[in-house]
Amino acid sequence: xxxxxxxxxxxxxxxxxxxxxxxxxxxxxxxxxxxxxxxxxxxxxxxxxxxxxxxxxxxxxxxxxxxxxxxxxxxxxxxxxxxxxxxxxxxxxxxxxxxxxxxxxxxxxxxxxxxxxxxxxxxxxxxxxxxxxxxxxxxxxxxxxxxxxxxxxxxxxxxxxxxxxxxxxxxxxxxxxxxxxxxxxxxxxxxxxxxxxxxxxxxxxxxxxxxxxxxxxxxxxxxxxxxxxxxxxxxxxxxxxxxxxxxxxxxxxxxxxxxxxxxxxxxxxxxxxxxxxxxxxxxxxxxxxxxxxxxxxxxxxx
Numbered sequence: 632x633x634x635x636x637x638x639x640x641x642x643x644x645x646x647x648x649x650x651x652x653x654x655x656x657x658x659x660x661x662x663x664x665x666x667x668x669x670x671x672x673x674x675x676x677x678x679x680x681x682x683x684x685x686x687x688x689x690x691x692x693x694x695x696x697x698x699x700x701x702x703x704x705x706x707x708x709x710x711x712x713x714x715x716x717x718x719x720x721x722x723x724x725x726x727x728x729x730x731x732x733x734x735x736x737x738x739x740x741x742x743x744x745x746x747x748x749x750x751x752x753x754x755x756x757x758x759x760x761x762x763x764x765x766x767x768x769x770x771x772x773x774x775x776x777x778x779x780x781x782x783x784x785x786x787x788x789x790x791x792x793x794x795x796x797x798x799x800x801x802x803x804x805x806x807x808x809x810x811x812x813x814x815x816x817x818x819x820x821x822x823x824x825x826x827x828x829x830x831x832x833x834x835x836x837x838x839x840x841x842x843x844x845x846x847x848x849x850x851x852x853x854x855x856x857x858x859x860x861x862x863x864x865x866x867x868x869x870x871x872x873x874x875x876x877x878x879x880x881x882x883x884x885x886x887x888x889x890x891x892x893x894x895x896x897x898x899x900x901x902x903x904x905x906x907x908x909x910x911x912x913x914x915x916x917x918x919x920x921x922x923x924x925x926x927x928x929x930x931x932x933x
Contacts, residue, residue, distance in 0.1 A: 632931045635751045636739055638760050638797035646801060650768050653920075653927035667696030670727040670933055674753070677703040677733045682894060683753045683761070686921040687730050690929055693922075699726070716745045723747040728933045731755075736826060749932040756790060757826055761928070762893045763794035765920040767803070769913055770850055772920075773889055778804035780849040783884075785810050785874045786901050787867075788819035788836070789854045791893045796830060808844045809836045812870040840874070848884035851876060852891045853901045876902040881911065889913045 638646070672691045674684065684700065691698045707713035719742050722729050728749040731739055736757035742750055752760055767777065774780060782805050784792050792809060799807040811819075816836050823830060837844075853876050856868060881888065890902070890912045898904040907914060 632749075634743060634749050635760065635928050635932060636743070637752065637758050638763060638794050638801065641801070643801045643803055646764075646767075646798070646803065649764065649924070649927050649931065650771060652930075653768055653924045654772060656927065656930075657920075657923040663693055663695070665695035666930055667691055667694040667727075667933055670696040671725065672696060672698045672929070672933070673722050673726040673729045674698055674700045675703075675722070675729060675731050675733075676701070676753075677709075677738075678754065680732055680753070682918055682921050683730075683732055686925055687751075687753065690922055690926045694926060694929055696727075696929075696933070715741055719745050720747075728929070751928065751932065754790065757822065757828075758794045758797070759790045759893070760794045760797075761921065761925055762791050763798055764924045764928070765917055766795070766852070766891055766893070767798060768920045768924050769891065769917045770805075770889075772916070773913060774849060776804065780805040781808070781844070781847045782806065782850045782852065783808045783810065783845065783848045784852050785840075785876050785880075786853045786871055787811060787815045787856055787858070789858050791854050793819070793823070795852070796832070796835065799835070800830065807835055808841070808848075810840050810874055811836060811838070812867075812874065813838050814867055814870055840880075842883060845880070845883050846885075848888050850889055850891060851881065851884060854893055855895060855897055856901050857897070871901070875900070876906055878903055878905050878909075881906055881909075887911075891917050894918060 674687055688698050703709040708715060708718045723746055726748055730751045730753040732753040733739060733755050736755035739752055739755055771777060788809060788811050795807060856871050890906050892907060892914045894914060896902060896907055898907060
């Protein structure tokens, strides 16, 4: 594994190996290792971050390495005084890998052309593969496997949703259904066309909630309606209101259906407080697993 940029870049076997190893190492309670001893990871953030920053910083330290956190405003790249190419070549001199949380996915793609060290996508406007992997890990721990599960997504088709779509395309055993207004679907299709993404969306995206699909749901997920760097106007917000995750919606799913959210969340907007803080919520397990799956990614890459 040379880089960790998108779920689509890996086979089902590679994804399962990462997930299974992450769970195994988590269960062994390996809080301190030396596999990254003498190695340094640069964490580069153009966007604000809470869980990605904390989990990657702690991951590399628990594996015996060191990290340097750089915000976009800290370096010459953001002011236009230095090119991306020269910046990344400099990063490569001082590190053994780079985590990038960027405004535009193209920045990561351009970085791959010049970097001599592994690149990890810590979030872009297109995808968020580390978050998806943490979600997959959480579901396996909760349900035992991904086989024959029905995973449903409500609301805007965000970067996290895109990574779930890519995971679904790998035939990992689960069915994915996305309930989202037409405007959100069209914005998503426009975005993936810009990046020349070839994805089969047949029977995945629905503009109305299907009670039959909902009744079989094992997992219900959503994301903030106002994602970082993404424009969401008043008309979109009004249309999304029909796709809010409420207690009444959860009650229509299986009794053991769990709720998941990548965070940050806006209680009362995309999800009711009684759901996100209720007994079927697994948001904190998912957040915690960011650490464990990212440690496994670092073990495989650095």
